[in-house]
Amino acid sequence: MSEPLLSVQGLRKHFVQRKGFPRPRTVIVRAVEDVSFTIAPGEAFGLVGESGCGKSTAARALLRLIEPDAGQVTYRGQDVRSARGSALKALRRKMQIVFQDPYSSLDPRQTIGSALMEPMRVHGIATGRDARDRAAALLEEVGLPPGALDRLPHEFSGGQRQRIGIARALTLEPELIVADEPVSALDVSVQAQVLLLLKQLRERRGLSFLFVSHDLSVVRWFCDRVAVMYLGRIVEEGPSGRVLADPLHPYAKMLREASPVPDPAQRGVLPRIVGEIPSAANPPPGCPFHPRCAQAMPVCSTTAPRWTSAAGGGGVACHLHG
Amino acid sequence: MMTAPAALAVEDLRTEFRIAGTWRSAVRGVSFSLARNETLALVGESGCGKSVTALSIMGLVQPPLGRVAGGKILLEGQEVAGLPEKQWEKLRGDRIGMIFQEPMTSLNPVMTVGDQVAEALVIHKGLSRAAALEKARALFEEVKIPSAATRLREYPHQFSGGMRQRVMIAMALACEPAVLLADEPTTALDVTIQAQVLGLLADLRERHGMAVLFITHNLGVVAQIADRVAVMYAGQIVEEGPVANIFAGPAHPYTRALFAAIPRLDQPHQALSAIPGRVPPLDAMPVGCAFASRCADKRAGCEAPQVLAHVGAAHRVRCHVATGATAFEAAGVAAQDTR
Numbered sequence: 001m002s003e004p005l006l007s008v009q010g011l012r013k014h015f016v017q018r019k020g021f022p023r024p025r026t027v028i029v030r031a032v033e034d035v036s037f038t039i040a041p042g043e044a045f046g047l048v049g050e051s052g053c054g055k056s057t058a059a060r061a062l063l064r065l066i067e068p069d070a071g072q073v074t075y076r077g078q079d080v081r082s083a084r085g086s087a088l089k090a091l092r093r094k095m096q097i098v099f100q101d102p103y104s105s106l107d108p109r110q111t112i113g114s115a116l117m118e119p120m121r122v123h124g125i126a127t128g129r130d131a132r133d134r135a136a137a138l139l140e141e142v143g144l145p146p147g148a149l150d151r152l153p154h155e156f157s158g159g160q161r162q163r164i165g166i167a168r169a170l171t172l173e174p175e176l177i178v179a180d181e182p183v184s185a186l187d188v189s190v191q192a193q194v195l196l197l198l199k200q201l202r203e204r205r206g207l208s209f210l211f212v213s214h215d216l217s218v219v220r221w222f223c224d225r226v227a228v229m230y231l232g233r234i235v236e237e238g239p240s241g242r243v244l245a246d247p248l249h250p251y252a253k254m255l256r257e258a259s260p261v262p263d264p265a266q267r268g269v270l271p272r273i274v275g276e277i278p279s280a281a282n283p284p285p286g287c288p289f290h291p292r293c294a295q296a297m298p299v300c301s302t303t304a305p306r307w308t309s310a311a312g313g314g315g316v317a318c319h320l321h322g
Numbered sequence: 323m324m325t326a327p328a329a330l331a332v333e334d335l336r337t338e339f340r341i342a343g344t345w346r347s348a349v350r351g352v353s354f355s356l357a358r359n360e361t362l363a364l365v366g367e368s369g370c371g372k373s374v375t376a377l378s379i380m381g382l383v384q385p386p387l388g389r390v391a392g393g394k395i396l397l398e399g400q401e402v403a404g405l406p407e408k409q410w411e412k413l414r415g416d417r418i419g420m421i422f423q424e425p426m427t428s429l430n431p432v433m434t435v436g437d438q439v440a441e442a443l444v445i446h447k448g449l450s451r452a453a454a455l456e457k458a459r460a461l462f463e464e465v466k467i468p469s470a471a472t473r474l475r476e477y478p479h480q481f482s483g484g485m486r487q488r489v490m491i492a493m494a495l496a497c498e499p500a501v502l503l504a505d506e507p508t509t510a511l512d513v514t515i516q517a518q519v520l521g522l523l524a525d526l527r528e529r530h531g532m533a534v535l536f537i538t539h540n541l542g543v544v545a546q547i548a549d550r551v552a553v554m555y556a557g558q559i560v561e562e563g564p565v566a567n568i569f570a571g572p573a574h575p576y577t578r579a580l581f582a583a584i585p586r587l588d589q590p591h592q593a594l595s596a597i598p599g600r601v602p603p604l605d606a607m608p609v610g611c612a613f614a615s616r617c618a619d620k621r622a623g624c625e626a627p628q629v630l631a632h633v634g635a636a637h638r639v640r641c642h643v644a645t646g647a648t649a650f651e652a653a654g655v656a657a658q659d660t661r
Binding site for chain 1: 367368482484485512513514515516517518520539540541542543544545546547548565566569579580581582583584585586587588590592594595596597600
């Protein structure tokens with residue numbers, strides 16, 4: 001196997017909160033407990049799970065937008081966590097992020113042109129006329145008119161803003177794009193436009209993607225490989241065709257069965273799901289999924305399952321398959 | 323023809339909002355009827371007028387900002403459009419209930435959830451607070467909130483999103499309404515919680531025989547719960563029919579485009595196609611088909627007003643290409659339809 005573009009080993013991020021009145025208590029939220037994966041050059045890797053499973057925190061921690069507590073992140077063999085100064089700046093150029101909410105991720109008082117040219121200036125790629133030409137070319141690449149350069153974010157619709165967010169991520173010509181729920185705030189038809197744009201950019205520029213989403217069908221369409229997260233851990237990983245069509249982990253199965261398929265002939269298969277995702281401040285011992293698992297065994301509540309390779313690629317963390 | 327009046331019938335509803343001093347129609351002549359124990363899904367993208375339709379039916383679009391400018395709303399045969407607010411208050415929460423999209427913002431944060439559910443029973447059914455709370459406990463059990471008796475005394479912030487939506491459902495069901503309007507009730511929820519809430523709504527509909535108007539943009543959810551589907555675009559119903567017909571043979575170009583724009587879990591390597599362009603703004607609505615400017619099948623005749631015409635027994639489409647009806651013929655069909 002060729003050298004991975006990005007490799008994440010044992011990533012961990014805990015948040016410490018003080019809450020309660022009148023006597024505040026300190027609560028440790030174990031948002032990301034133990035996450036490991038690799039992304040090959042040109043690959044789209046999906047991270048799926050429900051809200052609160054730690055998928056966005058993992059994406060931000062590996063970019064050091066929030067500092068991880070433990071683990072190793074290497075980008076083309078270079079340690080991301082120990083990088084400082086100009087080395088970090090160079091790494092940041094290669095890894096860019098597209099945020100979920102196109103409304104809050106743009107400065108309302110900064111023109112689009114300025115937002116696109118600022119990173120070029122900071123990283124010394126281009127200035128003045130040259131930067132403006134590059135910005136106009138980027139806008140054209142994401143399907144917006146060059147006239148947008150002098151306009152403000154409020155003049156654009158949600159889909160157009162997300163295109164601007166994508167153009168901004170491309171200004172530094174990165175190799176890896178971390179897309180955190182890039183289409184979940186958008187309407188069906190706009191979602192399709194943005195997905196097609198991302199796929200087109202991926203093919204044209206040879207980009208790699210870490211694609212964070214809660215929507216299994218979007219991930220299946222966009223990603224080569226996928227990891228399913230539950231309470232800060234990856235419970236199953238593998239080629240998206242295998243994991244999403246034929247999941248092994250009971251949680252991955254439940255997610256798949258709960259995702260409604262637009263075909264009335266397949267109705268009546270809505271699963272009877274018990275309980276909700278527990279708080280990451282107080283995760284259950286053993287396998288984090290055992291309190292909701294229909295196939296739980298005594299061992300599940302005491303011992304965390306080991307990672308086991310699965311037939312068809314990838315692996316699963318479950319005593320049923322271990 | 324029908325023996326009992328439909329639980330809800332809407333005829334030629336027009337709802338307008340004031341934009342820069344001019345009244346513009348957000349809902350342009352919507353008609354449908356809803357029988358007991360039936361679920362009609364109202365499908366469309368943001369801004370197509372589906373929520374405004376629901377708010378109009380609840381009597382929640384009121385001057386000076388907006389108005390119901392025309393049409394009839396018949397609730398169990400009784401005309402309710404234009405009723406004074408006092409009479410609306412008697413109907414809302416009693417004969418007609420509504421579940422909103424945001425369970426986070428539609429509950430009162432400083433009132434216990436038990437009191438919020440009991441309130442409707444005290445007001446509409448004249449129960450004492452104790453009796454109403456007892457009924458609320460039974461409702462909590464019905465919507466499967468665990469340890470109902472203790473949770474009655476808790477506040478909304480102590481509930482998760484899925485549990486809050488159950489409280490909303492309990493509240494809407496408290497007086498056993500004939501009609502339930504559910505406006506994107508599962509959009510803010512995770513898929514596993516969505517599956518729980520959809521299952522719950524289906525069970526409750528069965529048990530109480532309610533008519534449910536289910537508003538959503540998610541075609542997967544529609545396939546799971548609807549009996550009939552009405553697709554809305556730019557304030558009009560463009561296609562209407564039984565769920566099986568709509569999914570097997572969508573006839574309006576917009577409906578087909580919507581289906582082509584959703585990635586599917588059960589179809590790998592599918593070609594996705596986006597809909598070009600955007601919805602015409604309210605102040606520049608064309609006289610003819612509102613979808614024509616984005617439509618791949620556009621031809622002569624699209625610039626004329628389109629009428630809903632039959633393509634199958636209960637399947638109607640607002641597109642002259644699909645139905646072969648000219649505006650003149652379609653007007654005849656429409657006249658027959660209204661009898």
